[in-house]
Amino acid sequence: MAEPSLTSRHFVPLFITQALGALNDNLFKNALVVMALYSLSPGMAGALSALSGGLFLLPYILVSAPAGQLADAHGKTRLMLWTKYWELGLMVLAFCGFLTGHFGFLLAVLLGLGLQAAFFSPLKYGILPELFSGDRLVKSNGAIEAGTFAGIVLGTVAGGILILLPQGRIWAPLAAICLSLAGIVSARMIPASRAAAPGLKPDWHLWRANIELLRAAYHRGPVWFASLGISWFWAMGATVLAAFPVLAKTWLHADGHVVTLLLAVFAMGVGVGSLAAARLVHARNLLHFVLPAGLGMSLFIADFAHVCAHLAAPDIPALLRHAPGWRALADLALTALCGGVFSVPFYVMLQANAAPSMRARMVGANNILNAVATLAAGGVEAFAYAKGTSPAAILDAAALFNLAVMGWIWRASRAARHTPSSG
Incomplete structure (x- = not known):
C-alpha cells in the first residue's frame, strides 16, 4: 500500500491538531504573563513569568514514561482526541481563572496544560513513522516543527493582544476555548491507528519508570x-x-x-x-x-x-x-x-x-x-x-x-x- 502524501487526510488533520495545540498553549501562557505584568508588582510579575516556564516543563520530567507507555499500548488517534478534550476542560477552567484574576488558580491550569502536552507529544511524534518512511518522514517532521513554531508565534502575539483589549479577561480565554473546540474537530478527522504494544501497562512509579526508560x-x-x-x-x-x-x-x-x-x-x-x-x-x-x-x-x-x-x-x-x-x-x-x-x-x-x-x-x-x-x-x-x-x-x-x-x-x-x- 502506497504511503499517504503530506496533503492527504492522514496528515493534514494531525498537522492542524498539533499546530492549534501549540497556538493555544502559548496564547494562554502569554496572556497570563501579560496580565501579571499589569496587575502585580514588577518583582511578583517577574517571578510569575519565570515560574510559568518551569511549571509547563516539569510534567515532561515527571510523566513522560507513563505517557510513552500509554501511547504505545493504545491507538494513538483515540488518545489524541482525549487529550484535546482534556485541553478543552482546562480552557474552561482558565476562563474562570481569568475572570476572578486568581493567579494561583491560573498557574495550576498551566501545570495541567503542561501535563496535557507531555501526554500529547509521544502521540504526535510516535504516529508519524506509522504513516511515513524515508524522505516523507523527514518532510512530515519538518512540517510538524514548522507548524509548532508558527503556533508559538501566533499564540504569543494573540495572547498579548487579546488580554490587553477591553474585556480582555473574557476574550483571551474565550479564544482559547474556541481553539480547543477546533482542535477536537481536527483530531476527530485523524484516521484511526493501531496499538504498537497492546497490553502494555503504564508504570506510575514515576522515578523508577523514568530511570528504566532512560x-x-x-x-x-x-x-x-x-x-x-x-x-x-x-x-x-x-x-x-x-x-x-x-x-x-x-x-x-x-x-x-x-x-x-x-x-x-x-x-x-x-x-x-x-x-x-x-x-x-x-x-x-x-x-x-x-x-x-x-x-x-x-x-x-x-x-x-x-x-x-x-x-x-x-x-x-x-x-x-x-x-x-x-x-x-x-x-x-x-x-x-x-x-x-x-x-x-x-x-x-x-x-x-x-x-x-x-x-x-x-x-x-x-x-x-x-x-x-x-x-x-x-x-x-x-x-x-x-x-x-x-x-x-x-x-x-x-x-x-x-x-x-x-x-x-x-x-x-x-x-x-x-x-x-x-x-
Whole structure:
C-alpha cells in the first residue's frame, strides 16, 4: 500500500491538531504573563513569568514514561482526541481563572496544560513513522516543527493582544476555548491507528519508570545520540530566548514590543529552517546538513551579541531605522533557521531507529532529556545574570559551547552514519 502524501487526510488533520495545540498553549501562557505584568508588582510579575516556564516543563520530567507507555499500548488517534478534550476542560477552567484574576488558580491550569502536552507529544511524534518512511518522514517532521513554531508565534502575539483589549479577561480565554473546540474537530478527522504494544501497562512509579526508560534509550545508540542532539537544540534555544528581556532592558533600552518582535523572528526562523530541512535533508544521509547548521548557529549568535552591544532601540521603529537593527534581526533569524535545519534530522533519526513497539516511549525519553536540558540552561543563565554577567558574554559562551558540541557530533556521527531510513 502506497504511503499517504503530506496533503492527504492522514496528515493534514494531525498537522492542524498539533499546530492549534501549540497556538493555544502559548496564547494562554502569554496572556497570563501579560496580565501579571499589569496587575502585580514588577518583582511578583517577574517571578510569575519565570515560574510559568518551569511549571509547563516539569510534567515532561515527571510523566513522560507513563505517557510513552500509554501511547504505545493504545491507538494513538483515540488518545489524541482525549487529550484535546482534556485541553478543552482546562480552557474552561482558565476562563474562570481569568475572570476572578486568581493567579494561583491560573498557574495550576498551566501545570495541567503542561501535563496535557507531555501526554500529547509521544502521540504526535510516535504516529508519524506509522504513516511515513524515508524522505516523507523527514518532510512530515519538518512540517510538524514548522507548524509548532508558527503556533508559538501566533499564540504569543494573540495572547498579548487579546488580554490587553477591553474585556480582555473574557476574550483571551474565550479564544482559547474556541481553539480547543477546533482542535477536537481536527483530531476527530485523524484516521484511526493501531496499538504498537497492546497490553502494555503504564508504570506510575514515576522515578523508577523514568530511570528504566532512560536506560532503554541509552542502550539504543542512535536513539540516545538523536535525543542528545535535540536536547542541545532546546538548551540553546532556551539560552537565546532568556537573553531577550535582559538584553532589551539593559542594552537596547527597549519596550516589551521589541522583545515580542525578537521572539517572533526567532520562532519564525526555526519554522522556516524546519521547512528548509524538509526540502534539503534526505533519509539516506540524515546528518549531512547538521554540522553546517550548527556552525551557523555559533556564527550568528556571536554576531547578534556583538551588534546588540552597540545598539540602542527603545521601540520597534527605532530598531528598524538603522542598519545595525536589521543586522541584529537577520542574525537572529539565521540563528533560528540554522536551528530548524539542525533539529529536524535528529527527530527523524530517533523515530527511524526506535523499535515500532517502543517508539512512543523513546519519544518520552527524549522529552525527559529535553526538559532537563532546558531547565538546566535556564538555571545556569539565571545564575550568571545574578552574578552580573552581561547578555553578550552569555551568548558568546553559548556560541563557544556550541562549537564544542559540534565537535562531539562530528565524532559521534561517524558511528551513526548508516542510519536506517524507516521504522
